[in-house]
Amino acid sequence: MTIYNFSAGPAVLPKEVLQQAQAELLDWHGSGMSVMEMSHRGKEYMGIHAQAEADLRELMGIPRNYKVLFLQGGAHLQFSMIPLNLLAGRASADYVNTGIWSKKAIDEAKKFCHVNEAASGADRKFTYVPEFKSWKLDKDAAYVHYTPNETIDGVEFGWVPDTGDVPLVADMSSNILSRPYDVSKFGLIYAGAQKNIGPAGVTLVIVRDDLVGHADPRLPTMLNYKTHADADSMYNTPPTYGIYMSGLVFQWLKKNGGVAAMEKTNIAKAKLLYDAIDASGGFYVCPVAKADRSRMNVPFKTADAATDAEFLKQAEARGMLQLKGHKLAGGMRASIYNAMPMAGVQALADFMVEFAQRKG
Amino acid sequence: MTIYNFSAGPAVLPKEVLQQAQAELLDWHGSGMSVMEMSHRGKEYMGIHAQAEADLRELMGIPRNYKVLFLQGGAHLQFSMIPLNLLAGRASADYVNTGIWSKKAIDEAKKFCHVNEAASGADRKFTYVPEFKSWKLDKDAAYVHYTPNETIDGVEFGWVPDTGDVPLVADMSSNILSRPYDVSKFGLIYAGAQKNIGPAGVTLVIVRDDLVGHADPRLPTMLNYKTHADADSMYNTPPTYGIYMSGLVFQWLKKNGGVAAMEKTNIAKAKLLYDAIDASGGFYVCPVAKADRSRMNVPFKTADAATDAEFLKQAEARGMLQLKGHKLAGGMRASIYNAMPMAGVQALADFMVEFAQRKG
Numbered sequence: 001m002t003i004y005n006f007s008a009g010p011a012v013l014p015k016e017v018l019q020q021a022q023a024e025l026l027d028w029h030g031s032g033m034s035v036m037e038m039s040h041r042g043k044e045y046m047g048i049h050a051q052a053e054a055d056l057r058e059l060m061g062i063p064r065n066y067k068v069l070f071l072q073g074g075a076h077l078q079f080s081m082i083p084l085n086l087l088a089g090r091a092s093a094d095y096v097n098t099g100i101w102s103k104k105a106i107d108e109a110k111k112f113c114h115v116n117e118a119a120s121g122a123d124r125k126f127t128y129v130p131e132f133k134s135w136k137l138d139k140d141a142a143y144v145h146y147t148p149n150e151t152i153d154g155v156e157f158g159w160v161p162d163t164g165d166v167p168l169v170a171d172m173s174s175n176i177l178s179r180p181y182d183v184s185k186f187g188l189i190y191a192g193a194q195k196n197i198g199p200a201g202v203t204l205v206i207v208r209d210d211l212v213g214h215a216d217p218r219l220p221t222m223l224n225y226k227t228h229a230d231a232d233s234m235y236n237t238p239p240t241y242g243i244y245m246s247g248l249v250f251q252w253l254k255k256n257g258g259v260a261a262m263e264k265t266n267i268a269k270a271k272l273l274y275d276a277i278d279a280s281g282g283f284y285v286c287p288v289a290k291a292d293r294s295r296m297n298v299p300f301k302t303a304d305a306a307t308d309a310e311f312l313k314q315a316e317a318r319g320m321l322q323l324k325g326h327k328l329a330g331g332m333r334a335s336i337y338n339a340m341p342m343a344g345v346q347a348l349a350d351f352m353v354e355f356a357q358r359k360g
Numbered sequence: 361m362t363i364y365n366f367s368a369g370p371a372v373l374p375k376e377v378l379q380q381a382q383a384e385l386l387d388w389h390g391s392g393m394s395v396m397e398m399s400h401r402g403k404e405y406m407g408i409h410a411q412a413e414a415d416l417r418e419l420m421g422i423p424r425n426y427k428v429l430f431l432q433g434g435a436h437l438q439f440s441m442i443p444l445n446l447l448a449g450r451a452s453a454d455y456v457n458t459g460i461w462s463k464k465a466i467d468e469a470k471k472f473c474h475v476n477e478a479a480s481g482a483d484r485k486f487t488y489v490p491e492f493k494s495w496k497l498d499k500d501a502a503y504v505h506y507t508p509n510e511t512i513d514g515v516e517f518g519w520v521p522d523t524g525d526v527p528l529v530a531d532m533s534s535n536i537l538s539r540p541y542d543v544s545k546f547g548l549i550y551a552g553a554q555k556n557i558g559p560a561g562v563t564l565v566i567v568r569d570d571l572v573g574h575a576d577p578r579l580p581t582m583l584n585y586k587t588h589a590d591a592d593s594m595y596n597t598p599p600t601y602g603i604y605m606s607g608l609v610f611q612w613l614k615k616n617g618g619v620a621a622m623e624k625t626n627i628a629k630a631k632l633l634y635d636a637i638d639a640s641g642g643f644y645v646c647p648v649a650k651a652d653r654s655r656m657n658v659p660f661k662t663a664d665a666a667t668d669a670e671f672l673k674q675a676e677a678r679g680m681l682q683l684k685g686h687k688l689a690g691g692m693r694a695s696i697y698n699a700m701p702m703a704g705v706q707a708l709a710d711f712m713v714e715f716a717q718r719k720g
Contacts, residue, residue: 001392003392003393005392005393005397007397007398007399007402008399009399009597010396010397010398010399010400010597010600011397012393012397013394013396013397015386018385018386018394018396019386021385022382022385022386025378025381025382025385026375026378026379026382032361032363032365032679032681033363033365033372033681034373034378036370036373036378036558036559036560036605037365037367037370037371037372037373038367038370039367039368039369039370039682040370040560042367042682072432072433072434072437072561072599073432073433073437073582074432074582074596074597075596076581076582076595076596077432077433077580077582079581080580080581080582080583081580084580108580108581111577111578111580111581112578192597194597198396199396199599199600199601200396200400200597200598200599200600200601201432201561201562201598201599201600201601201602202561217471218471218472220437220440220441220444220468220471220583221436221439221440221468221471222433222434222436222437222440223440223580223583235436236434236435236436237369237370237434237552237554237560238560238561239432239559239560239561239599239602240370240559240560240561241559241560241561241601241602242561242599242601242602245396319392321392321393322399322402
């Protein structure tokens with residue numbers, strides 16, 4: 001039975017990448033060492049690290065005046081590091097609240113500054129993206145923070161806000177590399193690796209040079225972007241194996257047409273599932289406004305929890321794993337990141353139709 | 361040619377562990393998933409995580425009133441987290457300075473409190489452990505911090521200081537699990553995984569319950585031990601694959617007689633190298649006082665840098681890798697953690713004797 005893993009993260013990785021990692025696990029390129037056993041200061045690992053950064057820069061078209069940092073601690077640690085580094089003496093930052101992950105960023109930022117909630121989807125239970133002209137931005141804000149894709153709510157921005165001279169900060173944990181972004185429109189982009197990049201334990205930060213170096217010197221050294229920017233992410237031992245795996249994923253992306261090709265496939269994959277929902281005559285419901293539906297995370301429910309449970313059980317019996325919705329949302333959620341093949345999404349869509357016909 | 365990897369960290373892992381990881385890489389126990397692809401909230405990964413903790417508790421005899429946390433950020437982040445969590449309103453902490461890693465911990469702590477340097481090996485260039493009766497401890501200190509093994513200086517404590525009611529904090533990054541420790545003598549033990557535990561990117565913290573929960577609530581959430589203690593290290597996505605690998609190492613340790621058996625082998629391994637140094641008639645020099653020589657990291661030099669370079673080149677040609685000393689120390693350093701087999705140390709000792717005979 002072919003297994004398809006719809007986990008929201010840590011999530012499925014490209015099979016070719018896992019196969020290469022397996023082949024190289026005991027002996028990387030004839031070095032006699034596993035990548036896990038290499039000194040991070042040795043020429044072998046330094047080469048792996050530099051290649052991963054170069055490939056990511058190529059894939060995303062990252063301008064030269066941006067640093068690429070491979071850090072630890074996940075998006076959660078960034079929720080603190082962003083205000084602690086970017087406030088730079090200002091007292092307030094703008095946050096856009098489009099769901100559970102936005103809310104987590106907001107709650108943490110409140111420890112360090114005034115948070116101006118510039119826009120919120122609360123009035124419609126976070127099922128849409130508030131249109132830009134309704135945003136109440138503060139021209140003196142240190143930055144504007146938003147969440148381009150809400151992993152739990154299944155809401156995704158189809159556009160990038162223009163915040164003028166105020167730096168735009170984006171939590172791209174769940175949609176980085178899934179569609180092209182013009183990096184020059186952002187002050188800082190961050191992403192936990194475990195959805196669209198590689199294994200858990202690596203956090204990617206892409207930050208414009210001029211935003212680095214303004215933190216309070218009493219900040220813990222490890223929380224200062226300057227520490228890592230000055231040392232090319234080698235201030236201390238980086239999560240070497242996770243960075244190696246991320247590098248293999250970047251190479252896989254390049255081989256498969258890069259971000260533009262991924263976007264095309266991701267649009268087609270998402271359409272299969274949303275079409276199955278919309279054609280079900282109400283058997284399946286996805287509460288998200290059509291224009292703002294996520295290409296990465298597709299939340300849906302039937303009319304009752306017992307039918308959801310039956311759906312999940314039968315799906316699992318067919319090899320479709322980890323489809324259970326987040327505990328805060330219930331129902332089902334299909335996460336269909338870059339590494340989820342079209343065949344997996346097709347199998348799920350087919351099963352959705354069949355299940356609805358039997359039960360509906 | 362058999363390869364022996366003497367890296368100070370990330371360091372050699374047990375071959376059996378790497379082989380098991382390789383076999384399981386694409387499909388863990390018939391789950392159809394790599395461990396890297398598993399949701400951290402799923403039953404498969406939850407089981408791996410719980411087993412790793414249980415095995416570590418057994419190996420180290422960790423009492424029930426201690427939490428075991430699998431964190432990120434390395435010892436460097438602990439240098440901040442320790443004062444930020446343990447000061448608990450006190451203004452000063454005691455630090456013992458036995459070398460470069462002690463100094464790093466001290467420099468970071470000075471951001472947050474007064475540091476009382478209770479003892480220092482500076483007078484003899486950090487080649488020894490100051491005897492306990494010379495320590496100038498402050499009975500009002502929040503805690504006493506020391507570094508049981510100095511990875512760069514090659515100095516190791518053969519004893520545990522008795523600090524009475526003041527909690528003892530130890531950076532065991534480079535000698536944890538290499539010798540038995542009575543955990544109940546410590547308030548907090550921490551260790552980066554990449555020497556004696558597993559791959560880089562996992563940081564182990566063992567902390568007594570009563571020391572958790574006294575941090576300033578404005579502390580970044582991720583830097584508060586309580587965040588992780590309350591959530592069993594699952595507040596956010598943990599570095600799942602690194603924890604899995606650590607768990608495989610714990611099982612390997614159990615199969616091989618546990619910490620007591622490791623200590624016996626480690627004593628014998630270290631003796632081979634120190635005997636080669638001491639019997640070389642001054643050709644090799646290790647500056648560390650005999651009683652305080654590290655069992656884990658053996659630094660040595662010949663009379664000049666050119667001979668050191670020749671030694672390193674010839675050793676590498678014989679498959680003995682990563683023997684170059686730290687850039688701050690020069691010369692050579694053989695790191696011989698648990699996973700370095702006796703055969704590797706014997707090969708190095710044999711080569712040392714042969715090289716000295718040829719060149720001496």
